[in-house]
Amino acid sequence: MELSYQEKLTLIKLGELKKAKFEELVEKTGLDQVAVMRSVLGLQAKGLAKLHERSEKVVRLTETGKEYARIGLPEWRALKVLKEKKKVTLDDLSEVLSEDELKPIVGLLRKEGWANVRKEEGKLILEITEKGLNAEERPIDKALKLLAERGSVPVRDIEKLIPAKELKRRKIAEEETVTEREVKITPSGEELVRKGIELKREVSVLTPELIKSGKWREVEFRRFDIKTPVRRIYPGKKQPYRAFLDKIRRRLIEMGFIEMTVESLIETQFWNFDALFQPQNHPAREWTDTYQLKYPKSGYLPEKELVERVKEAHERGLAGSRGWGYVWSPERAMLLMPRAHGTALSGRQLAKGVEIPGKYFTIQRVFRPDVLDRTHLIEFNQVDGFVVGEDLNFRHLLGILKRFAVEIAGAKKVKFLPDYYPFTEPSVQMSAYHPELGWVEFGGAGIFREEMTKALGIDAPVIAWGIGIDRLAMFKLGIDDIRYLFSYDLRWLREAKLVW
Numbered sequence: 001m002e003l004s005y006q007e008k009l010t011l012i013k014l015g016e017l018k019k020a021k022f023e024e025l026v027e028k029t030g031l032d033q034v035a036v037m038r039s040v041l042g043l044q045a046k047g048l049a050k051l052h053e054r055s056e057k058v059v060r061l062t063e064t065g066k067e068y069a070r071i072g073l074p075e076w077r078a079l080k081v082l083k084e085k086k087k088v089t090l091d092d093l094s095e096v097l098s099e100d101e102l103k104p105i106v107g108l109l110r111k112e113g114w115a116n117v118r119k120e121e122g123k124l125i126l127e128i129t130e131k132g133l134n135a136e137e138r139p140i141d142k143a144l145k146l147l148a149e150r151g152s153v154p155v156r157d158i159e160k161l162i163p164a165k166e167l168k169r170r171k172i173a174e175e176e177t178v179t180e181r182e183v184k185i186t187p188s189g190e191e192l193v194r195k196g197i198e199l200k201r202e203v204s205v206l207t208p209e210l211i212k213s214g215k216w217r218e219v220e221f222r223r224f225d226i227k228t229p230v231r232r233i234y235p236g237k238k239q240p241y242r243a244f245l246d247k248i249r250r251r252l253i254e255m256g257f258i259e260m261t262v263e264s265l266i267e268t269q270f271w272n273f274d275a276l277f278q279p280q281n282h283p284a285r286e287w288t289d290t291y292q293l294k295y296p297k298s299g300y301l302p303e304k305e306l307v308e309r310v311k312e313a314h315e316r317g318l319a320g321s322r323g324w325g326y327v328w329s330p331e332r333a334m335l336l337m338p339r340a341h342g343t344a345l346s347g348r349q350l351a352k353g354v355e356i357p358g359k360y361f362t363i364q365r366v367f368r369p370d371v372l373d374r375t376h377l378i379e380f381n382q383v384d385g386f387v388v389g390e391d392l393n394f395r396h397l398l399g400i401l402k403r404f405a406v407e408i409a410g411a412k413k414v415k416f417l418p419d420y421y422p423f424t425e426p427s428v429q430m431s432a433y434h435p436e437l438g439w440v441e442f443g444g445a446g447i448f449r450e451e452m453t454k455a456l457g458i459d460a461p462v463i464a465w466g467i468g469i470d471r472l473a474m475f476k477l478g479i480d481d482i483r484y485l486f487s488y489d490l491r492w493l494r495e496a497k498l499v500w
């Protein structure tokens with residue numbers, strides 16, 4: 001018969017005691033309650049011990065009851081005053097009784113026959129009787145004493161003195177059900193103890209020391225029931241949305257793209273708009289479509305030459321274009337705003353210089369005013385990027401976009417529609433057909449206009465794209481409210497699974 005260390009220990013102690021209260025067993029084995037209970041049930045299942053449970057009704061003093069045990073019942077306190085003064089008013093008694101005790105006192109004293117009551121000039125007068133002078137201990141006094149001594153007394157025993165409900169009525173004591181557990185050893189248990197039980201140290205981890213020292217031969221290994229349900233633990237892990245974004249980053253890096261990064265979420269209008277050949281009077285620049293920074297209001301422009309070329313492109317045009325034909329304002333370009341699209345980083349990178357041929361991408365948090373609801377956020381994420389190469393054309397753009405749709409969104413089909421962006425020509429908008437989501441607007445793309453690329457110092461064609469990935473994230477994370485992407489609902493954070 002296989003016994004655990006704790007079962008053995010419990011059985012040995014039980015062998016000495018024959019029968020024991022559960023609490024006694026806890027004390028003797030030095031194990032905790034749960035362990036003893038588990039061992040006892042284990043021993044019982046093997047026919048070595050038996051657990052008897054007995055529920056019993058007991059009476060226990062209330063806080064008031066404890067107070068009475070200390071200072072005496074109200075009627076005794078009143079009687080003491082009566083004995084001294086013989087004749088008292090209720091006012092005299094209020095010195096020894098509380099307001100609550102005062103109310104029923106007349107009735108109590110009369111019932112015991114300890115006092116007579118009269119009315120004198122509209123006032124109640126209490127006068128001690130013969131019986132009051134020779135008052136003796138009553139059953140209720142005995143019960144109170146017994147309870148004070150023992151803490152709790154079985155209802156059976158109390159009722160030999162006084163009905164328990166009498167004590168309850170006077171709020172001296174209350175009834176309670178307690179379960180008493182007693183464990184007895186069975187004959188086969190005794191036999192096993194007689195034969196001798198070897199109590200070996202039980203080990204739950206096999207350590208290098210145990211192996212080296214050879215001690216593993218002596219110890220007993222604890223058996224584990226791998227089917228026992230255990231408490232779930234939640235180790236730290238990446239926020240689910242973060243995990244999603246990182247996955248996309250990996251994909252792009254695997255595809256050979258170089259990541260463009262920036263530290264701040266704040267951008268000058270210059271990089272968000274001007275460098276992208278977006279005219280300063282373009283409707284999308286109005287504050288209704290983007291946010292503006294209140295303080296500080298303005299930032300810095302890049303080096304003069306670059307600014308001059310951008311200004312030139314806007315006012316008079318570059319590369320055979322006539323430009324937008326207005327007076328470009330540097331002050332306006334200096335205004336600060338939370339970045340409204342990832343394309344700002346593409347502009348920065350082109351101005352900094354790029355490898356040709358080269359592929360670049362960025363994952364950016366961007367901000368645009370909107371009404372918050374389950375499908376709209378005012379801040380969301382875009383993946384933006386571009387490919388630059390001497391002989392790139394529109395067909396390459398469509399090919400790359402299609403590959404993204406398949407690799408990143410798991411799309412089966414893609415569809416392109418003509419579109420307009422101030423910085424690309426031609427421009428397309430792409431929708432991807434997702435097996436579960438249906439047609440999803442995926443993002444915009446195009447070939448950067450030469451007015452933009454030339455001003456930034458790039459001569460080769462640049463095909464660019466920007467895609468919103470939050471709807472895709474919702475799908476991959478199995479949520480139908482976009483706000484959950486930023487939720488701090490612990491349950492969701494713990495359980496959310498990224499299904500790729």
Ligand SMILES: N[C@@H](Cc1ccccc1)C(=O)O
Pocket residue numbers: 340341342343384421424443444445446464465466467
């Ligand atoms: N920046 C555009 C998308 C875009 C990027 C690059 C080229 C063309 C379009 C947007 O926010 O929607």
